[in-house]
Amino acid sequence: MLTDMFALDMSVWEKALRTVGVYLALLILIRVFGKRLMAQMNSQDLVVVLLLSNVVQNAIIGNDNSLLGGVIGAVVLVAANWALDEVSGRVGWFDRLVNGTPTALITDGAPDTEALRRLSITSHELDVTLHEQGADAVAEVQRATIGPGGAVLIELNDGDRSVSRDDLAAAVTALREHLDARLDAVETSRR
Incomplete structure (x- = not known):
C-alpha cells in the first residue's frame, strides 16, 4: 500500500511538463475569455470552471494516481504560477501580454x-x-x-459622487456660519 502511494507511473519531468502545459493552456483560455468570466460569474460560467478542472485533470496526472505524483504536480503548478507572477511584476510588456489591460x-x-x-x-x-x-x-x-x-x-x-464625512462637515460649518451671520444681521436691524 505504501509503495503505491509513492510509485510514479511516469517520470517527474513528464509530470512537470504536463502540469506546465495545462497551466499555460488554461492561462491562455482565461486570458482570452476571462475578463467577463472573472467579473460576473453566472451559473453557466460556474459550471464551465468546475468542469474545466475535471477535464484537465487527466492531462496532468495521466494514469498516475500516486500521492507523490499529486504532490509533484501541485509543486510544479505553484512554482510555475510564482515564476510567471515574478516575471509579470518586473516586465511591463510581459504583464500586459499575460494579464491584459483594462x-x-x-x-x-x-x-x-x-x-x-x-x-x-x-x-x-x-x-x-x-x-x-x-x-x-x-x-x-x-x-x-x-x-x-x-x-x-x-x-x-x-x-x-457620494459625499464624504469631510464634505458633510464642511457643508454643516458653512451653513452654521451663514445662519449665524443672518441671525446677527436680524439682531442688528432690530436694535
Whole structure:
C-alpha cells in the first residue's frame, strides 16, 4: 500500500511538463475569455470552471494516481504560477501580454457597446455592477473600466459622487456660519 502511494507511473519531468502545459493552456483560455468570466460569474460560467478542472485533470496526472505524483504536480503548478507572477511584476510588456489591460466600458456617460458585446456583458449585468458601486444610471458615470482580473472600476461625475464625512462637515460649518451671520444681521436691524 505504501509503495503505491509513492510509485510514479511516469517520470517527474513528464509530470512537470504536463502540469506546465495545462497551466499555460488554461492561462491562455482565461486570458482570452476571462475578463467577463472573472467579473460576473453566472451559473453557466460556474459550471464551465468546475468542469474545466475535471477535464484537465487527466492531462496532468495521466494514469498516475500516486500521492507523490499529486504532490509533484501541485509543486510544479505553484512554482510555475510564482515564476510567471515574478516575471509579470518586473516586465511591463510581459504583464500586459499575460494579464491584459483594462477595457473601457463607459466613457462620459455613454456605454461602449462594442466592448460590452466583445466581453459578453449584458446591459442588465452592467446596471447591476453600477448599482453595486453607487451609480444609479449610466449617465452618472464619467468612466468605467473592467480590469484584467475582472474588477470593474467606476468613476462617477463630480456631481454624482457620494459625499464624504469631510464634505458633510464642511457643508454643516458653512451653513452654521451663514445662519449665524443672518441671525446677527436680524439682531442688528432690530436694535
